Amino acid sequence: MLKRTPLYEAHQRAGGKLIEFGGWEMPVQYTSITDEHQTVRNAAGVFDISHMGEVFVSGIAAELFLNETLTNDVRKLAPGQGQYTLMCNERGGVVDDLYCYRLAATEYLLIINASRIADDVAWLERQLAASAHCDGLIMKNASDTMAAVALQGPTVRSFVDNCLSGGMPSNLTKNSIGRFEFGQTPVWIGCTGYTGEDGFEIIAPSEQIVGIWDALIAAGAKPCGLGARDTLRTEMCYPLYGHELDENTTPIEAGVGFFVVLDKGDFIGRDVLVEQKAKGVTKRCIAFKMTDKSAPPRPGYAIFSEGQKVGQVVSGTQSPSLNVGIGLGYVPPALAKAGTGIQIEIRGKLFAAAVVAKPIYRKPV
């Protein structure tokens, strides 16, 4: 039995094509993936992200506990700020990538991947129980009672203030989070996104989310599905757990070492990451563009160099913005430099591609 978000009926009414994603029944598209992708790049789109998880961590020791458990440095966060971060196991492999918001001096909100909620909560509970700082630490998994939508696109700031009250979300700067209201109910709004465009993620009690969705659509946001979410984030080279990241891949290998602060003190997986930073890695995540005319690259396709299979595509699609096949994949470090020629095996034949710098898509100035 697939899980449904509170917006399930809204998706049906909007003509959403529903598919299975990580145990959830979610809209892959409403009109077309290309259409929705372009809407987010040029105007305003809204995504249902209610399937994602919300975990609150609070207590005087929350900062210490989170800094031992996550790779980025939460001491950088003043109340009202958030950061992208990762949670590693003892081998440096990624348990999940997530956003960590500091709501108040001793209260944090973690936004975690839908497919990892059970694993993350079990992991956090285990770490908490074993932590020297567990006294007074409270962890609450609110995923079942909270919902969220992502409002993304260059025009969102022009109307978001009309949809919510208790302040002006349009005043939020990148990575900030604030408390606002929908009707009389408090909601959290973070200035972040997974698309490369300006935007907000609105986190609210489940009962409010349909009203918030309807208000955003009435104000001009177009419903957008998981298909466009994937093409947008692939163009930006943002990782998707299960593709670029998994329990056997480290943040260094994935190219997100920027979000690993080795000198903040000890954290789970630190030893392995220190060694990788010093000695190097055996695989690196690259972005690539097809240079031969070809079908789009897809996850699982082999990457070849000089006649040998050297790696694998983990994400791939036809880029709606650039009209060329693009993807992300893992190769030996020697092949990871931008400009390196590689080949992608598509249905038994090899097609030329080139490693490119990230992000693959840059907004035209």
Place this chain on the structure above:
Amino acid sequence: MSNVPGDLKYAKSHEWVRVEGDVATIGITDHAQQELTDIVFCEVPAKGRALKAGDAAAVVESVKTASDIYAPVSGEVVEANAALADNPALVNQDPFGAGWFFKVKLSAPADLDSLMNAEAYSAQISGH
């Protein structure tokens, strides 16, 4: 709602066939292109290739998925639509006309009897 021209034959897997003499033109239906939405790539069979009814003959790719197109009838490929290489969107715009995929010279005309007429295909897709 999708278009189902009355003069064509249809396969369960959403291919259509137009027969003129002993040459069959094959493409995918309006229903199929609506399901796929934006088609970004088409792969057509080589001229001279011998196909049996049911063989995977061509490929159509949308942003999200790659789908096989099956030969509804047996025969040798006599022509493939070169326009699809540069303009795969033709399949979305004109699935029964300019968006055709390939033509075969029928080797077993009895294959046509296994296909559906417009009425039966319409019933199949509305049963969804």
